[in-house]
């Protein structure tokens with residue numbers, strides 16, 4: 001098989017199914033299973049003894065000491081290498097523990113996540129040995145709490161537009177940091193801040209001054225840093241969310257993480273990696289709430305029947321469980337790609353975050369529906385679960401931005417190939433290589449299609465669906481690129497469809513891989529539930545994908561644009577039965 005990229009999903013944009021990356025479905029070693037199992041047990045005990053989620057939610061605050069208890073269990077340094085005092089877990093093990101924490105309390109999971117999924121992740125991923133030695137032991141032991149400071153009042157999704165400035169001193173020994181950061185999780189308790197700021201760079205060739213982003217580590221207390229009051233929020237109310245003001249804060253140049261001017265790469269690298277905490281958190285939160293939905297469906301009687309016996313409730317339960325299983329399959333496939341260390345996992349981690357956060361939202365919403373009026377009442381924890389879940393679609397990259405990222409980043413490879421082809425056609429002698437590679441791949445796809453040979457025979461139909469969609473997906477990507485050229489980056493209706501197909505395709509591939517592994521291990525008869533979960537997911541995803549293919553050419557995009565423009569013009573929906 002010709003391999004065009006170093007990424008499972010980027011290859012899919014060329015119509016290639018990377019069975020070499022997809023099979024076998026990752027499994028933890030027995031030793032890791034045992035160690036993670038022990039941590040999971042201690043997390044459950046910690047929750048019972050110390051976590052008072054409803055009380056904290058009512059107050060809008062948790063006691064700071066809770067983090068000391070968490071630290072005693074190693075929960076502040078899960079991914080920090082053992083040599084720096086952490087537990088040294090890889091991403092799969094780390095995510096499994098986050099899954100557990102999210103099932104206990106969203107606010108606590110977000111607090112611990114902001115500390116280590118993003119707060120000190122820049123040091124872990126991009127820090128020098130000296131920086132790791134200096135900071136990680138205090139961060140892993142919980143003596144210090146970390147936060148990640150990117151967002152500003154004028155800069156949310158458009159992270160490159162930050163205004164916070166860091167100016168190098170004339171002697172080159174320190175930066176002076178000035179600016180405002182907004183909605184920083186753990187801002188109110190942090191001792192260590194990773195701050196992204198604009199710094200001046202001089203182009204070596206032209207001598208022109210440009211602005212670049214640089215990542216600076218700020219140790220507290222430091223003169224000039226002031227933290228605003230905790231924000232009142234819809235959900236995860238007990239977590240700390242604060243504005244932070246930096247007023248001429250002196251930061252030694254030794255505190256630059258990842259190199260001068262490399263801050264954007266650092267910020268995005270941290271989020272690509274950190275997002276898996278949210279993906280796994282979605283699975284943990286959803287599983288916990290799903291148990292409640294099943295319990296109520298089994299207990300509540302109406303019309304002399306358990307409500308769980310009614311078809312409309314069974315449909316909800318079936319759909320929820322199959323989506324949870326799909327999300328879990330995607331999360332742990334992605335963490336294994338991360339743990340390999342040699343693979344581009346940026347698309348997969350964005351996809352897993354989007355899918356998992358939307359799956360969680362659907363589960364908390366349907367659970368309330370199953371609980372009816374009781375679900376709406378404060379007396380039960382389900383309205384809190386709904387409020388807590390909502391943030392996941394907004395932070396660490398909104399799901400809109402991540403969809404655009406998935407579509408555009410995925411289309412980059414085929415786009416470059418097409419541009420290369422156009423060039424090659426202009427210079428036929430030089431371009432023989434790319435033209436023939438492209439032609440061979442296309443002929444192969446048309447004649448043989450994409451192939452998935454490692455799926456278990458019990459999933460033959462599902463594998464065939466992936467094969468069919470893979471070729472059609474690549475063809476549609478090419479059609480869109482030829483149609484729009486570089487302006488594809490403006491075509492968000494098309495981007496959304498491409499991203500949605502990619503999301504479903506990734507889920508399908510992860511499911512086939514995981515269920516194949518299970519069937520091979522336990523036999524078909526013992527895996528009837530896993531097979532049903534996968535088939536049911538394929539059924540729904542297949543319908544969505546076909547609709548998205550059709551909608552690439554037949555859609556109401558122009559009508560939508562017209563309606564939106566009118567709404568902006570009129571300031572809302574001005575129709576009124578009194579004025580008809």
Ligand SMILES: Cc1cc2nc3c(=O)[nH]c(=O)nc-3n(C[C@H](O)[C@H](O)[C@H](O)COP(=O)(O)OP(=O)(O)OC[C@H]3O[C@@H](n4cnc5c(N)ncnc54)[C@H](O)[C@@H]3O)c2cc1C
Pocket residue numbers: 114147148149150151155156157158182183184185186233241391394395396397398399400401404
């Ligand atoms: C509770 C909480 C905790 C947070 N913690 C942190 C933290 O620890 N550190 C940190 O740095 N930040 C944090 N944030 C900020 C968070 O990351 C941002 O809210 C998020 O990035 C979105 O930015 P925004 O809210 O300014 O929305 P905007 O960027 O203004 O977006 C508003 C809407 O427009 C959409 N949109 C924007 N641009 C586009 C586009 N090009 N195409 C299509 N749609 C678009 C968005 O998807 C969204 O739906 C936190 C926020 C909250 C609410």
